[in-house]
Amino acid sequence: MLGRLRQMLIKEFLHVIRDKRARFFLFAPPVIQTLVFGYAATLEIKHVPVAIVDYDNSQVSRDLVSRFQASRYFEVRRLSDRREIPELIDRDEATMALQINSGFARDLGKGETAHLQVVVDASNSNTALVGLGYVNQVAQGFAREYRLKTLARQAPALAGGLPEIVVERRPWYNPDMSSQWFFVPGVIGNLVLVIVVTLTAFAVVREREIGTLEQIMVTPIRRVEFILGKTIPFFLIGLLDTALISAAGTLWFHVPLNGSFLVLGAGTVFFILCMLGVGLFISTVSATQQQAMVTSFFFIMPAVIFSGFGSPISSMPDILQRLTYLNPLRYYEVVLRSVYLKGGGFDLLWPQMAAMAAIALIMLTVSVLRFQKSLE
């Protein structure tokens, strides 16, 4: 038994090392995804290009414009004519345009409401929303100071004594609110998913395609030996990838691993078992590697989107939120981020672990049964 299993494993590793496609799936996704999510993907919005037309051209309006220029959130470009605005926005050279009409300073001086008109390219609704928030912040800050100055001139006794609320920020677990800290642990889940599912599905379908599956079945090998031979390599590869990306996250991106390696390892083992089940299942419904590829992506895309990896599950419609409970990646993402940033242990994370263990058990049972049938 051990001789046969060992030979299956040797053969599988030789394949992964020598086959171009397998090698690609082994090395390309970790490198690309770690770089992309470590550097490029960020939820922060900075340097929003803004066009400003100032028809008032007063001391006050120039002060306001310089506030925008001083902010790191904006890249200001001054225009002399508002008719230039549509073209700038169409060409993506400006995301927002501010227009200060003449009479701005005069209205403020009279103690009346002054208007700052904002045009925003809302085709990217997220950027539009965040950008408007920033504009609001700058404008309100400016207005507040203007009021205080006016007050200091007209009623010096009151100045400095007005009631105010100041927000004291205490961001827990990620004090700089860095996107990297959010994404780098999360990307481990994505990678293990892509690598384990595709490699497992390919490994079985390829044997069917080249005829070795039938050939192996006429040898005295037992089904369990074959299935173990087809899953153990990818189990180990999944663990290795997790270790590598964890190391890169800690040493290169300086994301702290606050929890224990043991908890992370346990969560990873349960998750990989789920993915082996999915990979085997895909192999039983695909006749060719091409089909396996398409089916894999059919699974991978929704699994990632409905995991909370990027967009929060709490903002999804109710019915979709419920569906995410079937998604093993949802639990693994919680485990990853909790262990990394919050230092979560088994006492907190056992429900996620239990859910993944249950899904793994069901997926593996169904897949192995289906697989046995597909050999006929």
Added chain:
Amino acid sequence: MGADDFTIELDGLTKSFPDVRAVDRLSFKVARGEIFGLVGPDGAGKTTTMRMLAGVLAPDAGSARVAGYDMTRDPEGAKQHISYMPQRFGLYEELTVDENIRFYADLFGVARAERETRAAELLQAAGMVEFRSRLAGKLSGGMKQKLGLVCALVHTPEVILLDEPTNGVDPVSRRDFWRILYTLLDQGVTILTSTAYLDEAERCHRVALLHEGRMLFCDTPENLKGNLDGAVVSVVCAEPRPVKELISGMEGISTMMIVGDGLHLVVREPGRMIPELRARIAAAGLEVDSVEEVAPSIEDLFVEAVQKKKGEKP
């Protein structure tokens, strides 16, 4: 002969798939040291029979004993003693010749020393000694099929099942292939092979003709050929249908069959019939390239056997 002398015994073996009865109450026996051929067109049930005998497909009814094992009760026990080689043997292209052999040897639990001697012998016989460290994917088609045979024989099986093993293999490799098989027969191995080549069927001790899952005929190749009354005449033409209609009433033609390049006829007296046919076709103004006697192909024999069977029934 005692019961032990038959290493393959089929009794009423039957297998249906959702849309077709692939093998229908098939019964025959193959003796130890015999090479037995299964002959028939695609869809005759050859591969299904082979797969049931190899223990990868369970029959619906009937029984099969291979190498003394009941294939419905203990297919796993029999596997150690059987070798099954499908049309394309499953090789790992990114493993070397040696690594492939080693893989299959280990699946059969062949001890290392035994594997070394056996592999050396077989590679020698296959003329592949100098390719041991080449990747299987870099071998020619014939070489691949020979490597498949080496892998299939490394565990010294008692019974070998070959499914059209030399289909599309170059003549030199085919010769090597058959030389290896004959050496094995001398050692008392039993071989069941399916083939579409008449020259290969002639190398078998006995052949069985399969048609739509049933056995039409089971005898020596000599008797199979003797079964054909007359000779085969080939009419080479682009439009065989009008020719077939034209000559369908003629006396002395027992079988007509449309083939790739025209029409094949089985006639009693080719010497008299060929000029007659030429004259009849010319008179009707139909165009043909040639009308000549050809060596009977397995297909001709087959069609003739099917026709005879139909004739016997009522």
